[in-house]
Amino acid sequence: MSYKVLIPQDISEAGKKYLREKGYEIKIGSGISVATLQQEVQGCHAILARIAPFPAEVLRAGKQLKVISRHGVGVDNIDVQTATELGIYVTNAPESNAGSVAEHTIGLIVALARNLVRCHIAVRNGNFEIRNQVLGTDIAGKVLGLIGVGRIGKIVAGKAAAGLEMKVIGYDPFVEPSRLPEVELTDSVEHVLKTADFVSLHLPANEKTIGMIDRAKIFMMKPSAYLLNVARGGIVRENDLAEALVEKRISGAALDVFAKEPPDPENPLLKLDNVIVTPHNAALTRECMDRMALHAAQGIHEVLSGRTPTWPVNRPKT
Numbered sequence: 001m002s003y004k005v006l007i008p009q010d011i012s013e014a015g016k017k018y019l020r021e022k023g024y025e026i027k028i029g030s031g032i033s034v035a036t037l038q039q040e041v042q043g044c045h046a047i048l049a050r051i052a053p054f055p056a057e058v059l060r061a062g063k064q065l066k067v068i069s070r071h072g073v074g075v076d077n078i079d080v081q082t083a084t085e086l087g088i089y090v091t092n093a094p095e096s097n098a099g100s101v102a103e104h105t106i107g108l109i110v111a112l113a114r115n116l117v118r119c120h121i122a123v124r125n126g127n128f129e130i131r132n133q134v135l136g137t138d139i140a141g142k143v144l145g146l147i148g149v150g151r152i153g154k155i156v157a158g159k160a161a162a163g164l165e166m167k168v169i170g171y172d173p174f175v176e177p178s179r180l181p182e183v184e185l186t187d188s189v190e191h192v193l194k195t196a197d198f199v200s201l202h203l204p205a206n207e208k209t210i211g212m213i214d215r216a217k218i219f220m221m222k223p224s225a226y227l228l229n230v231a232r233g234g235i236v237r238e239n240d241l242a243e244a245l246v247e248k249r250i251s252g253a254a255l256d257v258f259a260k261e262p263p264d265p266e267n268p269l270l271k272l273d274n275v276i277v278t279p280h281n282a283a284l285t286r287e288c289m290d291r292m293a294l295h296a297a298q299g300i301h302e303v304l305s306g307r308t309p310t311w312p313v314n315r316p317k318t
């Protein structure tokens with residue numbers, strides 16, 4: 001009997017080819033509503049998951065499910081606890097996308113500092129005078145403050161320090177400082193918020209971090225500072241951020257992620273001149289899509305062939 005892999009949101013050919021060559025049957029899903037997933041997971045031994053939510057109801061409907069493998073890093077869209085109780089492995093692809101997300105972050109720092117999006121829109125609309133209406137800010141010598149200095153944060157730090165000549169400080173209570181010679185680590189998130197010219201979030205969304213960047217924290221930032229969130233939308237309280245931006249308590253923000261995706265058209269953050277938004281595509285380069293698909297497929301193959309996965313997220317109960 002060949003094992004069946006459900007892929008609810010299509011992936012790069014590299015991952016599908018890998019699975020086919022190993023003898024798996026692939027079922028591309030027809031939608032990502034809970035009802036559709038509950039129906040389509042039946043008879044499947046694995047799910048290759050992107051950003052659709054996988055709550056307990058979906059996992060329970062997959063009576064033959066052995067592994068759910070995340071195309072990317074964040075597993076906040078998967079009920080990992082239920083998976084563990086049901087004996088289902090959760091794996092992810094943490095080495096696939098850090099460099100691509102870090103490049104996107106650097107792009108957003110430059111775009112914020114030099115008002116690139118605002119100037120682009122103005123020039124296209126015939127307003128060449130924008131050159132005298134908004135002034136950019138130099139990046140060299142400025143302080144980048146990282147909250148979360150794991151894989152992505154470390155690469156951002158290296159590029160910002162070496163390439164942009166920034167001073168990098170960071171808050172991450174769980175990292176070993178000797179791993180990060182390019183970052184001046186502090187044990188105070190407030191120090192990062194109060195000191196940095198650019199505050200960039202690179203931590204996971206979990207019960208401790210959801211809503212962590214709230215009004216009080218945002219209002220600690222310098223009026224000239226910028227906030228970047230390429231981590232997860234829920235970490236920042238969006239209404240508090242919008243208030244700070246409207247009141248010019250901070251200079252601007254760049255967001256790749258939103259509490260609700262896609263964001264509501266009425267979300268005030270979509271309407272402000274001092275905000276740059278991208279559609280959760282920091283990792284979506286051609287090369288990275290191939291790596292994410294391959295590494296997620298590898299996790300499925302490892303579990304279904306009885307091996308310990310290279311990138312386990314949980315230890316399922318047997």
Ligand SMILES: NC(=O)c1ccc[n+]([C@@H]2O[C@H](COP(=O)([O-])OP(=O)(O)OC[C@H]3O[C@@H](n4cnc5c(N)ncnc54)[C@H](O)[C@@H]3O)[C@@H](O)[C@H]2O)c1
Binds near residue numbers: 074097232
């Ligand atoms: N925008 C995108 O497309 C995209 C792509 C990949 C990852 N991400 C997000 O970026 C996050 C970081 O990815 P990564 O690969 O660097 O993960 P990682 O696990 O290597 O690093 C996360 C770091 O956050 C730290 N951390 C945890 N809780 C913290 C807290 N309360 N305060 C400060 N630091 C804390 C951890 O110690 C760790 O060092 C992911 O969790 C994911 O949500 C977004």
